[in-house]
Amino acid sequence: MSALESSPEESNSAVRPSGFARAASLVGLGIFSSRTVGLARDIITASLIGTTAAASAFSIAFTIPNLFRRLLGEGALAAGLVPFFAEELAKGNPRNAWSKAGKVLSVAALILLLLTLAGMLICWIGTGLTVPGTRLYMVFAYAFGLLAYMPMICLVGLSMGLLNACGHFFVPAFTPILLNASWILAGLLICPFLPKTPYHQAWGLVIGILAGGVIQLAVQIPILLKHGWRPRWEPHWRDPFVRNVFRLAAPAVIGLSVTQVNVVVDRTLAGYLSEYAASALFYAERLIYLPLGLVGTALGTVALPSMSRLFSKGDRTGMARIFERGLGLVLFWTLPAAVGLYWLGPEIVALIYEHGSFDQSSTAHVVWALRFYVPGLLAFSALKVIIPAFYAMKDTTTPVRVAWVALLLNLVLNLILMQWLEHGGLALATSVSAWV
Structure with missing residues (x-):
């Protein structure tokens, strides 16, 4: 058994400060593998639908399940659940920790089911009120299909957070590859049998995304069972643990909602x-x-799980070491990446995307946006370490206050910069607001 994968009896150990970089390297390897496969996915997607109206509608519709994934999956709800779950594990009672976590999962599943049904109803009505073939019609149509992906990926995100808290990083790190692989297979095996219009080709990708959601969830279940989770339907709203988790998650939901509103505003x-x-x-x-x-x-x-465990034990020094180590690694690795993306952007975009429906004008449009996203890369990466530090201390309100300021700044800058820089102005506004 790897040092980074603990047994149920040892799961209260999580990751020590000395193993932080090693654990992050394992997760980084998984993400690198997923992103590499993701590039192949993006090449196929660009070749099939390019930068057409259908592609824009597809990207807008796909932000909906991603929004809820960040809110109720790996984002806000995980920020509320993981610190309490890690605290229970630190007490040496994994069975009790999993029992309480199971109740949270039940409540989350119920909420997601209701949201999915409500969203599908809205999209069904929307397709009836819009003209077929228009961009808005396509957004409603694609969103109707992709909403079924939402509950699956949110539960996957929560499961990954729980496994990370147990010190099991391998499966969660490599699980996203399955979505990309399913997406690619759909592009290669399903799309060729559909009409060649971008609208119909995108439907083949929707099928691949739904299949990927099922596969990702199925892979998590055996690992959860191995670590002590037992499937029970217990949506107990009034359970003190459940209430504490959602009380802690509520400000994070608001904060991440603000962040996602930025994304929706940019897309709109x-x-x-x-x-x-x-x-x-x-x-x-x-x-x-x-x-x-x-x-x-x-x-x-x-x-997040490492700092949560140390904070629950009162080890502020160890927590500070992890935080400082994280920011140092962000600075060390992100700056060269930003320089490379800025100067080699045209060559990178052309090499990866310029195939099929994605032509030279498409490359120019993407490079224009990329140039203005790059200045925010360091801030985007640093926030991935800074925000979990607040969550580990069970402080979910401070990030919310900052997020509101960033939202207002982003909106104002969007309206100003888009007049001169077009979609590049939207990217630049996002970068500037991230530094706030």
Whole structure:
């Protein structure tokens, strides 16, 4: 058994400060593998739908399940659950910890089911009120299909947070590869049998995403069982543990909601700018997510359970060491990546995306957005370590206050900068607000 994968009896040990970099390296390797496969996925996606109206509609619709994944999956709810779960593990009672976590999972599943049904109803009504073939119609249509992915990926995110708290990083780190692989297979095996229009090709990708959600959830279940989770339907709203988790998560939900509102605002304004703007932002973000995931996300994934455990034990010195180590690694790895993306952006975009429906004009649109995302890369990565530090201390209100300031600044800058820089202005506004 790897030193980074603990048994149920040892799961209260989590990750010691001395093993922080090693654990982050394992997570980073998983993210690197996923991002590498993700690049192949993006190449296929760009070849099939390019920067067309269907591509923009698809990218907008896909932000909906991703939004809730960040809120009720690996984001806010995990920020409320993991510190309490790690605290229970630190007490040496994993059975009790899993019992309480199971109740939270039950409540989360119920909420997600209700949200999914409500969202599908709205999308069904929306398709009836819009003209077929228009961008808005396609957004409603794709969102209707992708909403089924939402509960699966949110539960996957929560499961990954719990396994990380147990010191098991391998499976959670490599699970996202399954979504990308399913997406690629859909592009290669399903899309060729669909009509060749971008609208129909995107539906093949929707099928791949749904299959990927099922596979990711199925892979997590055996590992959860191995670590002590027992499937029970216990949506007990009034349980003290459940109430504490949701009480801690509530400010984080608000804070992350503000962050996601920024994304929705950017996509909406991009839709008004041009047919290609939203998809250009999407492809540029995919390139930014590669170093962001390898560095920021990897460090943040390991930092939250590690700092939560140390904080619950009163070891402020150990927690500070992990925090400082994380920020140091962010600075060391992110700066060279930012320089490389800025200067080699045109070559990178052309090499990865310029195939099929993605032509030279598409490359120019994506590079324009990428140039303005790059200045925010260091801030994006640092926040992946800074915010978990607040969550580990069970302080979810401070990030909310900062997020509100960033939202207002982003909105004002969007409206100003888009007048001169078009969709590049939206990217620059996001970068500037991240530094706040």
